[in-house]
Amino acid sequence: MVVSDMFYCVAPMMGKTDSFFCYLLNLVNKKTLVYTEMMHAESIIRTNILENYNILNNLSNVAIQIAGSDPRRLALAAKKAENYGFNEININCGCPSKRVVSGSFGINLLLNPSLVRECVEEIKNKVSKQVSIKTRIGVDSQTSDNVLDYFLIELNKEYINKYIIHARIAIRGKLNTKDNLSVPSLNYERVFRLKEKFKGNKIIINGGFKNTDYNKEVFKNIDGIMIGREAYKNPWMFNKNINSNDIDKKKKIIYLYLSFLKNNFQKHLFNKNSLLHIQNIFNGYKGAKNWRQKVAIAIQNKDLNDLLKFIDCDNINRI
Ligand SMILES: Cc1cc2nc3c(=O)[nH]c(=O)nc-3n(C[C@H](O)[C@H](O)[C@H](O)COP(=O)(O)O)c2cc1C
Numbered sequence: 336m337v338v339s340d341m342f343y344c345v346a347p348m349m350g351k352t353d354s355f356f357c358y359l360l361n362l363v364n365k366k367t368l369v370y371t372e373m374m375h376a377e378s379i380i381r382t383n384i385l386e387n388y389n390i391l392n393n394l395s396n397v398a399i400q401i402a403g404s405d406p407r408r409l410a411l412a413a414k415k416a417e418n419y420g421f422n423e424i425n426i427n428c429g430c431p432s433k434r435v436v437s438g439s440f441g442i443n444l445l446l447n448p449s450l451v452r453e454c455v456e457e458i459k460n461k462v463s464k465q466v467s468i469k470t471r472i473g474v475d476s477q478t479s480d481n482v483l484d485y486f487l488i489e490l491n492k493e494y495i496n497k498y499i500i501h502a503r504i505a506i507r508g509k510l511n512t513k514d515n516l517s518v519p520s521l522n523y524e525r526v527f528r529l530k531e532k533f534k535g536n537k538i539i540i541n542g543g544f545k546n547t548d549y550n551k552e553v554f555k556n557i558d559g560i561m562i563g564r565e566a567y568k569n570p571w572m573f574n575k576n577i578n579s580n581d582i583d584k585k586k587k588i589i590y591l592y593l594s595f596l597k598n599n600f601q602k603h604l605f606n607k608n609s610l611l612h613i614q615n616i617f618n619g620y621k622g623a624k625n626w627r628q629k630v631a632i633a634i635q636n637k638d639l640n641d642l643l644k645f646i647d648c649d650n651i652n653r654i
Pocket residue numbers: 346347348349350351371372373400427429430469501516541542543544561562563564565
């Protein structure tokens with residue numbers, strides 16, 4: 336198999352990059368790095384949320400994103416995640432949701448690098464896996480280059496090497512979480528300047544990328560591109576061996592995924608999200624509308640047999 340370029344990875348997305356989506360992505364390309372949806376340190380410590388990831392035999396291409404701001408609790412959560420086999424521990428320093436902001440983590444941490452340093456120090460005392468940070472280029476009126484530059488200067492003292500930068504500022508309070516993903520404009524130049532200044536760091540750019548066909552020359556030494564919403568809509572982009580003509584390969588992968596789900600739901604609770612991940616997967620092909628309806632019915636009935644038959648009977652084809 337020709338694996339897709341490791342330059343690209345999949346962004347953490349609440350309600351989207353759960354264990355089932357990671358499983359699906361593994362079927363598309365085992366080597367694509369995917370970041371889990373954000374999990375709070377407390378829920379990692381106090382619940383069995385990580386057990387959801389037991390469906391994956393191998394977590395070597397899965398990075399866990401952890402939220403929180405209590406150094407000891409974050410370190411405890413990171414240790415538990417490391418024991419599960421996650422390949423990278425990512426700290427959320429970019430989420431602007433009300434809940435996160437009032438809990439004093441997420442994007443608030445961009446303005447509190449000394450606290451993030453404490454967190455990283457504690458985590459690094461406990462785990463040996465790579466620790467990375469995801470943040471934005473600024474917050475509210477704190478948009479000068481100094482803010483993010485200072486953040487990196489401080490965190491580099493704790494030997495953080497990898498930063499994922501969403502190329503937008505966040506606006507707390509005035510914009511909701513969804514609008515914070517589109518209203519503040521994208522500013523790639525700011526991320527290029529960051530890389531120019533912090534050449535020794537691995538800088539991954541994020542925000543607004545649509546596919547895995549970008550010309551790397553344009554990206555001025557940037558070390559990688561993280562893709563969120565488009566990756567969810569079209570995970571096929573992570574395997575260059577599967578193009579739009581390869582409907583049979585796609586059907587085979589979805590068949591495998593459904594067979595796995597069917598088996599899984601005989602032992603564990605039915606999970607609606609696992610099917611939502613594939614509801615739009617055949618968009619652009621003949622039969623896509625029927626497929627979407629069949630998925631909705633399968634969710635309602637908690638029964639995957641009709642979906643398996645639908646794929647098997649050649650109901651989805653090129654237009
Ligand atoms: C539904 C959804 C959920 C998200 N959840 C998270 C999250 O849990 N942690 C995080 O750091 N970013 C989260 N994000 C932001 C994405 O990781 C990414 O930064 C953003 O969508 C911009 O990338 P894109 O334009 O490629 O989608 C979320 C975005 C979406 C659309």
